[in-house]
Amino acid sequence: MxxxxxxxxxxxxxxxxxxxxxxxxxxxxxxxxxxxxxxxxxxxxxxxxxxxxxxxxxxxxxxxxxxxxxxxxxxxxxxxSLVDMHHHMTMGDFNFSGGGSTKKQLEVLEQLVLYGVQAILNPNNPIGVSSEVIEKVKDKANKYPFTYFTGPSIAPKNGGWGSYYVENNTEVIKIIDSLHSLKFRHVKFTYDDMSWLGGEHPIFDKELMKFLINYAHSKDMKVLVHVADLEKAKTVLRLGVDGLVHGIVTEKVDDEFLKLMQKNNAIYIPTATIYETSFNFQKSVKRQFKFDVWNSYTEKYEDSLTNDASNKQWNTWWPKAESLKYQLENLYFNTKKVQESGNILITGTDAGTPGVITGVSIYNELSLTQKAGVDTFEILKATIKNPLEFLGLYKYTGxxxxxxxxxxxxxxxxxxxxxxxxxxxxxxxxxxxxxxxx
Ligand SMILES: [Zn+2]
Missing domain, CATH: 2.30.40.10 (Urease, subunit C, domain 1)
Structure with a gap:
């Protein structure tokens, strides 16, 4: 009946x-x-x-x-369709194709749609271009994926991976207020001295970091952090952050970390593709192009990124990187641990960094999550339901x-x-x- x-x-x-x-x-x-x-x-x-x-x-x-x-x-x-929660909206070559201008970033968004990506979060982009892109996406919502930005990556003066530098509370208020007035819902800062990559950079003073997090929360904005090592991750989690935009790679996570994540309801984005690329550029890029289902990249483009010269260029940037390959074991262990402990695993690639290719990298990221031993239903949840819930889109799609x-x-x-x-x-x-x- x-x-x-x-x-x-x-x-x-x-x-x-x-x-x-x-x-x-x-x-x-x-x-x-x-x-x-x-x-x-x-x-x-x-x-x-x-x-x-x-x-x-x-x-x-x-x-x-x-x-x-x-x-x-x-x-x-x-x-x-999928979500890439760590995408810098350039194609992923050394020329940073697609970078900088609104027009080029929109081209990258179109490319993502062709690969079945329905939403992205860009965790480091200038405010001006970001708000222009947001307007264009709003105008042509059927053409572009749902696009979110954190604005520029906030760091202390001379800090690593930053693009907006703050030294005191007044400067923190200034940047967060401007993001908030443009309706940005996420803020990102970095807490990484880069010593694990052979770098030496100042990191945030704890009090300033605490002020940043609390001020963003008072504006109802979520706070995401770039951090690579366990102790620093625990420090920012104790201060109340809402998520990590990279996986922990320097060592294996412990129960205290997992409990802090749970307490904050924090998201965890391993970005295995960028780590694989960092530690073995040529191999990683070749692996990603195996996922070029839609043949949108020419052989010439693939060659330009997989040849010895590109490999050398990368290793000149990060001389210590290749020797850190053994750390990948930690990354995969941690990915599985986060998921098994009931925490919120979310896929993201760091696409746009040279060697992390738009579109193909998200398929590769799913594959690497499987390599970490995560159940396939859970991998799909990590790239569909979990990010869409975090972005407030799950009621409409997913x-x-x-x-x-x-x-x-x-x-x-x-x-x-x-x-x-x-x-x-x-x-x-x-x-x-x-x-x-x-
Ligand atoms: Zn990134």
């Missing part, structure tokens, strides 16, 4: 939208259900305009009046069900068997429109 009612409703719905030009029926698709941790087999997903309007078992034969596009997905698997945005990736092979099966992707919809198809 129940089933008949659902079917009747569905057919009425079809009749009503039968003249719509913007309807797509994805037939016979296996849906990866992250909430229930199961595969819902042989479903039909009906998309009208930018949304999923129905998910059922209806067959094509029942839809004679349907004027929309019917795509047979027999044997294929559908997942919601599940393949009625009334959610039609942001999805369809692949031939089951990603739950092996996350690298994302390489069998053949169809991507963004806000109901086909953006990539094989």
């Amino acid at each position: 129940m089933k008949t009612t659902t079917l009747t409703l569905f057919l009425t719905l079809i009749a009503n939208i039968s003249l719509s030009q913007n309807a797509i029926l994805l037939e016979n698709v296996n849906i990866v259900n992250l909430e229930k941790k199961r595969i819902d087999k042989n479903k039909s997903i009906l998309v009208v305009d930018n949304k999923i309007v129905d998910v059922s078992k209806t067959k094509r034969t029942l839809l004679k009046k349907f004027d929309g596009k019917i795509i047979d997905c027999k044997g294929s698997y559908a997942i919601p 599940e393949l069900k009625k009334n959610k945005l039609a942001n999805l990736i369809i692949m031939k092979k089951n990603p739950i068997d092996d996350i690298d099966n994302i390489n069998s992707s053949w169809l991507i919809l963004y806000k109901g429109k086909i953006v990539s198809k094989k």
Whole structure:
């Protein structure tokens, strides 16, 4: 009885939208259900305009009046689109292609959509360009992913990885107030002397850091930190930060760290791709290009990044990097530990840094998370549900069900068997429109 009612409703719905030009029926698709941790087999997903309007078992034969596009997905698997929570909006080469201007950053966003990325967070970008990009994205919301910025990376004078330097409370107030007035919801600072990479940089004074965190919280903004070693991570967590934009790599995390993370409900973004790149540039870049499902990079471009000269250039920047390869073991151990302890694991790549390539790096990041031993359902949660919840978007997107945005990736092979099966992707919809198809 129940089933008949659902079917009747569905057919009425079809009749009503039968003249719509913007309807797509994805037939016979296996849906990866992250909430229930199961595969819902042989479903039909009906998309009208930018949304999923129905998910059922209806067959094509029942839809004679349907004027929309019917795509047979027999044997294929559908997942919601991905999120890259650490993306600097350049392509990932030494020329920083895409960097700097609003126009170029928008091109990078378009590229991300082609790879099925529906949202990003950029944790270091000038305020002016960021707010211009936000306006453009708002104007053409169907063209670009949901885009969030922290503004510039805040550091003490001469501090590592900073692009905005503060020395006292007044300067902290000034930068946070300007971000807040432009409706930025996240702030990022760095707490890293870079000694683990052979660097020597001053780090924040504890009192100033405490003031920064509390002031941002008083404005209802979340505070994210660049930190690489365990003790410094624990220090900032004790002061109340909301997340780490890189994984801990210098040593294995302990129970105290995991409890502090839990207490703060903090997010953890391992960025395995940048660490792999730092510690073995050539190998990492080659690995990422294996995920160029959509062939958007030319062989020449790939060569320019995987040749010996590029490798040498990287090693000139970071002479100590390659010798730190052994630390990767800590990174992977920590990724698994964070997830297993019930903390919030989120994927991010650090794309835009030379050697971390836009689009392909997020597929690579999923693959490296699997290498860390994380369960495939949990990997997908880390790149879909967890970041979307953090960004406040999960009520609109991130599940393949009625009334959610039609942001999805369809692949031939089951990603739950092996996350690298994302390489069998053949169809991507963004806000109901086909953006990539094989
Ligand atoms: Zn970064």
